[in-house]
Amino acid sequence: MNFRRLFVPLALVIAIPLLAGCGGDAEPTPTPLGPLPTRVQIELSEWAVGQNFTQSGSGTTIFHVTNKGSLAHELVVLRTDMTIGDLPIGSDGKVDESAGQVIGEIEVDELQPGAQASATFQLGSGKYVLLCNLPGHYAQGMRSAFTLANN
Ligand SMILES: [Cu+2]
Numbered sequence: 001m002n003f004r005r006l007f008v009p010l011a012l013v014i015a016i017p018l019l020a021g022c023g024g025d026a027e028p029t030p031t032p033l034g035p036l037p038t039r040v041q042i043e044l045s046e047w048a049v050g051q052n053f054t055q056s057g058s059g060t061t062i063f064h065v066t067n068k069g070s071l072a073h074e075l076v077v078l079r080t081d082m083t084i085g086d087l088p089i090g091s092d093g094k095v096d097e098s099a100g101q102v103i104g105e106i107e108v109d110e111l112q113p114g115a116q117a118s119a120t121f122q123l124g125s126g127k128y129v130l131l132c133n134l135p136g137h138y139a140q141g142m143r144s145a146f147t148l149a150n151n
Contacts, residue, residue: 036055037059037060037061037062038053038060038061039062039064042064042065042075044065044066044067046070048142048144049143051146056146056149058123058126058148060123062120065111067111072109072112072113072134073108073132074106074111074132075111075131076133077102077121077130078101078103078130079100079126079127080100080128082129087143093136094133094134095131103122104119105133127145127147128148129144130144131144
């Protein structure tokens, strides 16, 4: 018996009902939605980092940042267990970012005066400090803390 000749029709017999099933009237199974991303509105100014969360759980977090000040700024998202005012400052006037884990940042060239920028970060549960790390800006007050619970 020619094995190949038998195999082809058998494959068609199996494949045709499968194809027909695809175009049938079965409703597609809806994909369950995950948790909605947290959105954070941030306003930078001299000398503050204002923040407004829509929720406080961990996960995908979208930062919408507006520089309302008259100087350029940046935004660093630092995960750290240190108290907000206690981050070490180097001789260059900048926070030593090794005091925590930098989750992400929006650079100064995106945050000139009046500019808006957005970025999406994955945030685990824990304590965070948002800061501007241009020389002297953290010390002047450009910092803000938040804590995320486990979702
Ligand atoms: Cu700044």
